[in-house]
Every structure is written in structure tokens, then in C-alpha cells.
Amino acid sequence: EIVMTQSPATLSVYPGERATLSCRASQSISSSLAWYQQKPGQAPRLLIYGASTRATGIPARFSGSGSGTEFTLTISSLQSEDFAIYYCQQYNNWPPLIFGGGTKVEIK
């Protein structure tokens, strides 16, 4: 079974700075990767699918890259509403659908 590992567990960033989040798959998943944002008390929200395609309504400051086993979510200039937990999820040859453990982006 594929294991998804996110790093770091917590990322402390100043508002306006760039944030780079990593997600690694234990075996190749091609570009079958999605990213979600979850704020306290809310359901997750889809940000990126296909490793790099922004979902409807997602601001351009969010970008995804990577393929195979290494993926990155970049937030180019953090806004106050971006402080949240971010999850990656693989969907190559599922089931199962597997989420990473999450990266919490907090205000520095």
C-alpha cells in the first residue's frame, strides 16, 4: 500500500512570505495527487488536482508541482486566511485513497 509522507509537520511563516510544502509517495503515483486546505472547524477544501491544476476559485498564489514520488505545494505570498492545515492525497490505482498526515502552516 502506498504511503504518503508530508513535511514538515509544522511550517512557521510570516504573512507575505512564500511557503513550500512537500509530499512524498512511497512509490510512483504519476500525477495523481490532490491538495486540500482545512481550517479549524471546517471541512477540507480542494486546492489542486492532477498535481498542478488549480480547482475552481482557487487563487493563483497556490501552485502545485511534481510527478512520480515528489510533490510540492507552494503558496507564493501567505495571506492571513491561508494559515491552515494542508493535506495531500493520492488517487493512482485506487482503492485505497490515501492522505498524507498533513502540514500545519502557522503564523511566525
Place this chain on the structure above:
Amino acid sequence: EVQLLESGGGLVQPGGSLRLSCAASEFIFSRYIMTWVRQAPGKGLEWVSSISGSGLSRYYVDSVKGRFTISRDNSKNTLFLQMNSLRADDTALYYCAKLGSRPSAGWFDSWGQGTLVTVSS
């Protein structure tokens, strides 16, 4: 806008049963794979079960196989999760989620707000 509204959660004793429901609207329900995802308190997301649009194909995470049953009623635009032999580690917020619109979609483009299941004596 897609609407997903879960219900049926609550407090149940270990070994007990619950049936969760998810009422869907604003999309053609029968065309989409639907899924239950759970989140234990303070923890990450875990895929639980998915069902094809027709209801003929069903998939489960190993930890719930034989205990949970996913089903759907396309005439009522409703998704269900029958949970039997509940254990303490089933305690979680259970989300209903819709898979994306593309044929190869394995991502979740819409989520409900969740229903809380607490298994405790």
C-alpha cells in the same frame, strides 16, 4: 452549488450500530462516485469507503471491512453508511464527499460539514 448534508451521528456504546446518511443536491447524484472520509479528533483524514454511481461497486478501508456497509439510493439522492460492531477507534467526524467530475477523477471536489460519531461506554 453542490450541497452535501450528513446526519445520523451520535454517541454509541462499543459493539453498537449507527447509520449515517448524506443528502445530496445540486448535481446529478447517480453519475458520481460517493465516499465517506473520517477524521478522528485532532488527527488527519482517512478514506473509509466509496461506492460507484450505480451502487454496484463498493470499496472499503481494511479496518472497516465486514463491519461497515456503504449504499446509496439514487431515487432520493442519498448516501448511507451502516456501521456495525463499532469500536472506540471508529470515533471520528465522518464526512460525505463527492469525487471530481472527470472520468479519471480520484479527488474530492465537494465535502459536507460532517457528522460526529463517538463510540464510548
